[in-house]
Amino acid sequence: MRVHSAGLAAAGLPIRRLSAADQAACVELAADRGWPPELNRWRLHFATGEVYGVDDPAGGLAATVVLTRYGRRLAAVGTMVVASRFGHQGLGRRLMTHLLGQAGPAVVYLAANTRSYGQSLYQSVGFRSIDTVYRHAGRFAPRSRAALPGSVRPAAMSDSEPIAALDRKVFGADRRRVLTEVFGFAERVLVAEDGERALAGFAAAWRNEDDLLIGPLVAADPTVARTLITAVAAEESGSVRVDIRGSHSGLATWAAARGLGPCGSATLMVHGGSLPGERDKLFAPASGATG
Numbered sequence: 001m002r003v004h005s006a007g008l009a010a011a012g013l014p015i016r017r018l019s020a021a022d023q024a025a026c027v028e029l030a031a032d033r034g035w036p037p038e039l040n041r042w043r044l045h046f047a048t049g050e051v052y053g054v055d056d057p058a059g060g061l062a063a064t065v066v067l068t069r070y071g072r073r074l075a076a077v078g079t080m081v082v083a084s085r086f087g088h089q090g091l092g093r094r095l096m097t098h099l100l101g102q103a104g105p106a107v108v109y110l111a112a113n114t115r116s117y118g119q120s121l122y123q124s125v126g127f128r129s130i131d132t133v134y135r136h137a138g139r140f141a142p143r144s145r146a147a148l149p150g151s152v153r154p155a156a157m158s159d160s161e162p163i164a165a166l167d168r169k170v171f172g173a174d175r176r177r178v179l180t181e182v183f184g185f186a187e188r189v190l191v192a193e194d195g196e197r198a199l200a201g202f203a204a205a206w207r208n209e210d211d212l213l214i215g216p217l218v219a220a221d222p223t224v225a226r227t228l229i230t231a232v233a234a235e236e237s238g239s240v241r242v243d244i245r246g247s248h249s250g251l252a253t254w255a256a257a258r259g260l261g262p263c264g265s266a267t268l269m270v271h272g273g274s275l276p277g278e279r280d281k282l283f284a285p286a287s288g289a290t291g
Contacts (some may be wrong), residue, residue, distance in 0.1 A: 013062060013091075015098050018051040022061070026051070029061045032083050036209045040185055041287055045079060047181045048290065052098065054091060062086045065095045066289050067102055070173035074276060075103045077110040078289020080118060092118065096125050100271065107273040111266035111288030119267055127269040132246035133288065135264040136255045137211055140233035140240045143258060152231040155189040155202065162199045163191065170218050171291065172276025182206065182216070182286050190231055192224050203228040204286065211241035216291070217284035222251050225283040229255065242284045251283060 018026070023046060027037045045051055049068035056062040063082040069075045077099055082092050100108065111133055112119040119129075155163065164176045183189050186204040194200040201219030205212050214232050219225035225248070233240040240260060244252045245268070256262060266288055285291045 013054045013057070015052055015054055015095065018046075018053045018064065020046045022051070022053065025061045026053070026064055026081075029064060029081050029083055030079075032085075033081055035081070038208060040206060040208060041079075041289075043185065044178070044181055044287065045289060048178045049076075050102070051079075052095060052102075054095070056083065056086075063091045063095055065099055067099045068178065068290050069103070069106070070171065070175055070178075072104070073106055074171070074173040075106040075108045076289060076291050077103075077108055078287065092121055093125070096121065100125065103272075105272065107275060108271040109275060109291070110269050111285075112269055113264075113266050119269070122269050122271075125271070127271045129267050129269050130275070131268040133243050133266045133268055133285070134246060134252055134262050135241065135243050135266075136252065136260040137239055137241040137263050138259040138261050139238070140229075140236065141259040142230055142234050152190050152192050152227055155183070155191045159191050159199070159202075163202050166199055166202065167216070167218060168277075170277050170279065170281045172278075175291075178286065178290050179216075187212065188232055188235075190228055192219065192228055194220070200224045201228055201281075203232055203284075205232045205236075208241070211239045212236045214240065214242040215284040216282070216286045217242065218281055219283055220281060222248065222254075222283075225251055226254055233260075243288070244284055245282065247280065248283050 023042050026042055045066045049066045051066050053064040054062040065080045066078050067075055080092060112122055167179060168174050182204050186206040188205040190203050191199060192201040201224040203214055203217045205214050214229060217225060
């Protein structure tokens, strides 16, 4: 019975790399902690990252975590889930220590839910806080249809390389594989051009349970970011969500005034150095686990 398995966590249950066949078990584990299924998010994790887990001898999974590598110098960690029956037994620390070993010398970052105990765990293994990401969601209500600088249009195949190049400049690493997967299931991918028809930003919008989630959102400046959010959200009749970095407080205020109210936050943390790239141009990630 499951009730007898919890005490085995401290005995050193092995960590293994999971496969797509384990996705249903991951969803079940997330439900144990009150998380929604988020099937598209799990699909992204298995397609682009390394999902590690610990099996519960009684069946199912005791814990999971995801490592997404961007070359040798940058990696993201996310979706750390420990079953409630295994809580506070050191399993989360074992998984994080394992992932840091797998990441080697890379700079590693993550987004820690501010309502969980995870932040103190991450600090204890060397992560430091550098920013906060605020979740905004609701029904978007555009204020006016005043002319906006530049233009916004659906992305075309010919935009793939310019988008990848801009993303690489912002992240300081090649994330082409993640972009390809996100764009593959996104409902909308838009690009913004400046007056010279040069790429000024891009945004993807994909369905995450009841929300249309906008991310990644990369833009040359806040004006371009607002233009892309408006172009995506104005066509959506349901709830829209965008996770805005705290350093872009002006965009957060603008979004809240248009119906996307704050509804949660996460602490952006980094281990092993500073994040590369022009991060001021990243306004919203695809997800906390991938950036």
